[in-house]
Amino acid sequence: MPTRKINRKDFLKQAAVLSAAPFIAPHFYIGKSKPKLSDEVIGHGKFKYRVHQQWGDLDPSKTPVKNCHEMVMDSKGRLIMVGDETQNNILIYDKSGKLLDSWGTTYEGGHGLTLWNAGGEEFLFICDTTGYVAKTTLDGKELMRIEHPSKVGALEEDKPFRPTETTIGPNGDIYVADGYASNYIYQYNQKGEFIRKFGGAGDEDDQFQTSHGVCIDNRNAANPTLLVTSRSHNAFKRFTLDGKYLETIFLPGAFVCRPVIDGENLYAGVCWSRLKYLNRTPESGFVTILDKDNKVVSNPGGTAPKYRKGKLQVMVQDQAIFKHCHDVCIDEDKNIYVCQWNANQTYPVKLERV
Template identity: 70%
Template sequence: MAEKQSRRHFSKIAALTAAAVTFKPFYILKAKPKPDGETIGHGSYQYKVHQGWGNLDASKFPVNNCHEMVQDSKGRLIMVGDEIKNNILVYDRSGKLLESWGHEFPGGHGLTLWNANGEEFLFICDPNIGKVFKTDLKGKILLTIEHPSKVGAYKESDAFKPTESAIGPDGTIYVADGYGSQWILRYTPKGEFIDKFGGSGDLDAQFSTAHGIAIDYRDKSNPTLLITSRAHNAFKRFTLDGKYLSTIFLPGAFVCRPVFKGEQLFAGVCWSRLRYLNQTPNSGFVTILDKNNKVISNPGGTQPEYRNGELQLMLQEKPIFMHCHDVCVDTDENIYVCQWNAKKTYPVKLERV
């Protein structure tokens, strides 16, 4: 069954390739982002761009790559990056810096907030040193998950470069080895290894860049895992114990982690494509899906189009972004975009209009 589904998947890619041959891209790769104030997006999900929202004094609070951001219960916006002078920057919603900390995460990448009955913790993934850290909101390290070979889950020679984590309803820790061996590893709340699933490949239950992972609580009676397979332009759904369920195919969109807000699903798109489906630099945008996992808006990207129920190729339309690595949606439904490889830019705010 999985092989038949995979053949259908590649047939879709072939059809999209043929369509892309005649597509004329809207954007110019060397164009500079437009000034603040432009409105982007589609339908009822449109946003005003505030490019300078998160700008700080780079001599005091430098950034390299702004990788991810979360909002805590106090409304603070917490960003992780890979600049060891200040891995963590904490903003208020006006863009004012509240605090900064963190010097031990040279590849600071994944940032997950876990609210455990009112007490909040962060999980920080660092693929450069191959570790996952649980910290309090001040940066005190409470738990470290190291190379899985230490618990017999990997060979010592296997790459372990964790990119993201998620915490299940029972406290189970899920780690996505998105830059390493493409496994999803499960641990107890105390960091004891349980098992792993996935791995590298093109079957439905496998991954190609398992970059992000999140718990989908939209069906409250049946929470599931939604896991990025970025090079497949897809999110893949699994049960909480690792059984494959389905794929959300997003042609043209190299999506990062899934982010849920209400009934909607948001994601940064790190790259889109040009003709012949080649991965294109500086071509990111944001994508938004509704409760039925249908794309309803692409801020910075082309308007989503469905033909006979099939989503068509999505591309960057305007050079607002370079590589959207993550989005954070605040309590007022504004979006904050973190970018990778974007000339050391700070987070960009998209104000809901």
């Protein structure tokens, strides 16, 4: 994987900028009315946002969170979030930040959340990194489980299975990313019957280093493809729906999480970026946005995207607003809701499009 050398002068300049950036501490808001909107606007070009740091704050004594892992929006405009706090794995918000409902007490490794609209009927797929995927109704009734791939002869029984994400294909096929263990993508039909696996850990084009996320890229409606995160490669990798490698979208500096398609754009949370000596740096997250040509057009919380001779340059955190951006959800007004991992039990943050 290509890297960019950084000299001492550039490093010191970058360090000075980072140390001067404002730190916004996590704040738990308890009360009837929301605080005033932040005056801070982040992002680049046509994709700029006002930060609502306290949008999703709840009373942690009643509705606690550990890590806010992922969020989806259902057909009613409700924002559904999964986390690993077993007092309430699922939190359901309206777009004002009001809590509508909560459920789930068994998903100790609640991590991935996918919404599937099957002809008007909606279901959730919850990835639990303790070793299974659960299909549920929107109110939490469990309908099906996909368990250790050894049960279908796809993995040795003694090898771990820690699924991080799912996506559902146009025909209902279920793709499971084993991002914290084997790095394979396992494909099943909608009944949970195994079809194939592809990928695995490695540095070849068709392999992954942390296959953390997966989604169907339907921006070309006539030819949908599969986008898979290879987080430690700072990349998304594109495959056909039957697992054949097509291309890599390289995002230098950005340890991206799941790809999220909205309209013609691609969004992702960046869990870490490469700051000191170009190594992965704690608490260095931001959000990245790509256009229809997969060119980065904005990095809310990060440095402005720069291309030299057509090649994207290293992107890093620019403002210490986020710690580890784990997922984003986009509403119909193109506002972004950001979920964070390892961020002092921070609730989701809203970025209002301006």
